Amino acid sequence: xxxxxxxxxxxxxxxxxxxxxxxxxxxxxxxxxxxxxxxxxxxxxxxxxxxxxxxxxxxxxxxxxxxxxxxxxxxxxxxxxxxxxxxxxxxxxxxxxxxxxxxxxxxxxxxxxxxxxxxxxxxxxxxxxxxxxxxxxxxxxxxxxxxxxxxxxxxxxxxxxxxxxxxxxxxxxxxxxxxxxxxxxxxxxxxxxxxxxxxxxxx
Amino acid sequence: xxxxxxxxxxxxxxxxxxxxxxxxxxxxxxxxxxxxxxxxxxxxxxxxxxxxxxxxxxxxxxxxxxxxxxxxxxxxxxxxxxxxxxxxxxxxxxxxxxxxxxxxxxxxxxxxxxxxxxxxxxxxxxxxxxxxxxxxxxxxxxxxxxxxxxxxxxxxxxxxxxxxxxxxxxxxxxxxxxxxxxxxxxxxxxxxxxxxxxxxxxx
Numbered sequence: 001x002x003x004x005x006x007x008x009x010x011x012x013x014x015x016x017x018x019x020x021x022x023x024x025x026x027x028x029x030x031x032x033x034x035x036x037x038x039x040x041x042x043x044x045x046x047x048x049x050x051x052x053x054x055x056x057x058x059x060x061x062x063x064x065x066x067x068x069x070x071x072x073x074x075x076x077x078x079x080x081x082x083x084x085x086x087x088x089x090x091x092x093x094x095x096x097x098x099x100x101x102x103x104x105x106x107x108x109x110x111x112x113x114x115x116x117x118x119x120x121x122x123x124x125x126x127x128x129x130x131x132x133x134x135x136x137x138x139x140x141x142x143x144x145x146x147x148x149x150x151x152x153x154x155x156x157x158x159x160x161x162x163x164x165x166x167x168x169x170x171x172x173x174x175x176x177x178x179x180x181x182x183x184x185x186x187x188x189x190x191x192x193x194x195x196x197x198x199x200x201x202x203x
Numbered sequence: 204x205x206x207x208x209x210x211x212x213x214x215x216x217x218x219x220x221x222x223x224x225x226x227x228x229x230x231x232x233x234x235x236x237x238x239x240x241x242x243x244x245x246x247x248x249x250x251x252x253x254x255x256x257x258x259x260x261x262x263x264x265x266x267x268x269x270x271x272x273x274x275x276x277x278x279x280x281x282x283x284x285x286x287x288x289x290x291x292x293x294x295x296x297x298x299x300x301x302x303x304x305x306x307x308x309x310x311x312x313x314x315x316x317x318x319x320x321x322x323x324x325x326x327x328x329x330x331x332x333x334x335x336x337x338x339x340x341x342x343x344x345x346x347x348x349x350x351x352x353x354x355x356x357x358x359x360x361x362x363x364x365x366x367x368x369x370x371x372x373x374x375x376x377x378x379x380x381x382x383x384x385x386x387x388x389x390x391x392x393x394x395x396x397x398x399x400x401x402x403x404x405x406x
Contacts, residue, residue, distance in 0.1 A: 058292070064296070066302045092267050130336070147252065
């Protein structure tokens with residue numbers, strides 16, 4: 001296998017952290033320089049017509065894109081520790097929280113970064129009004145997380161899951177997006193500190 | 204089980220179609236009137252703090268939200284026909300295409316509808332610039348689908364999957380969003396005609 005990697009960008013990090021949490025060695029990495037628009041090159045577009053990172057190329061040549069598709073594939077090959085849940089109900093609740101965060105907080109922070117950060121003007125047709133709308137709604141997404149973490153050590157209860165990776169990466173992503181986590185989100189702060197202290201987090 | 208349902212809205216439809224494709228009877232339906240903002244009521248917010256439809260309430264009282272979490276749970280209970288794929292690689296490719304469509308075409312059409320349709324002004328803090336940006340990029344998402352369907356009967360090859368439901372619902376959603384599918388997307392037209400003729404499509 002080969003992993004086409006995008007360095008510090010949030011989705012490549014999610015996949016490398018997933019490998020680390022599984023205790024699997026990373027495959028050969030092929031670095032793709034997003035700031036140099038290498039992900040929009042003809043060669044990379046043939047690999048992933050959606051022009052997004054990361055991409056895992058399997059030994060038979062299949063190019064597997066989309067962070068969660070790659071993580072699910074790794075879970076199939078290496079079921080333990082189960083990061084997508086052990087039984088049908090746990091799996092469903094982890095999928096629910098992972099999607100709530102991806103389509104909520106993660107998408108909002110990404111919109112603020114892509115449509116609001118000066119360095120992204122080269123890569124995106126920026127809509128500053130969309131960045132602002134997401135800044136305005138960010139607290140709603142954070143409250144959803146805060147309430148859940150008030151009564152759960154991890155996002156889906158007693159066990160670390162892929163939903164914690166997604167959510168904690170979204171919090172990390174607030175720094176380049178230049179938005180602060182307000183002091184009063186004490187449960188998010190407690191949980192994020194614990195996640196960021198895991199050995200996987202430097203992957 | 205009980206299914207909190209939202210009528211003609213795209214996500215409730217995806218779940219009802221999924222039930223029909225599995226050959227499972229729908230559970231008791233609880234209709235929630237989105238235009239009357241019932242999904243923002245205190246009672247519904249207790250069930251799903253993200254205030255989105257549909258929600259499947261399990262017999263033990265667990266409220267399962269998020270369309271794909273509900274569909275995956277049904278797949279666990281009723282594995283055949285496998286709409287998420289039979290083996291690890293097929294499952295990964297279906298997940299890849301389902302997400303490409305959800306985060307691409309489906310999200311774009313939803314943005315055009317939510318931020319551009321006069322009837323949504325009551326329900327959303329509309330950002331008309333965001334609706335327009337998504338109108339401008341819609342063809343890019345459609346081309347990704349068109350190229351894949353040029354050489355595949357279904358989105359992920361020879362077999363109907365949950366990715367076809369997501370993508371064909373996104374095409375259906377173009378009508379209320381008031382955007383046309385251009386005539387030259389002939390493969391999308393062929394495939395959408397076949398999907399819309401399936402008995403499940405009236406669910």
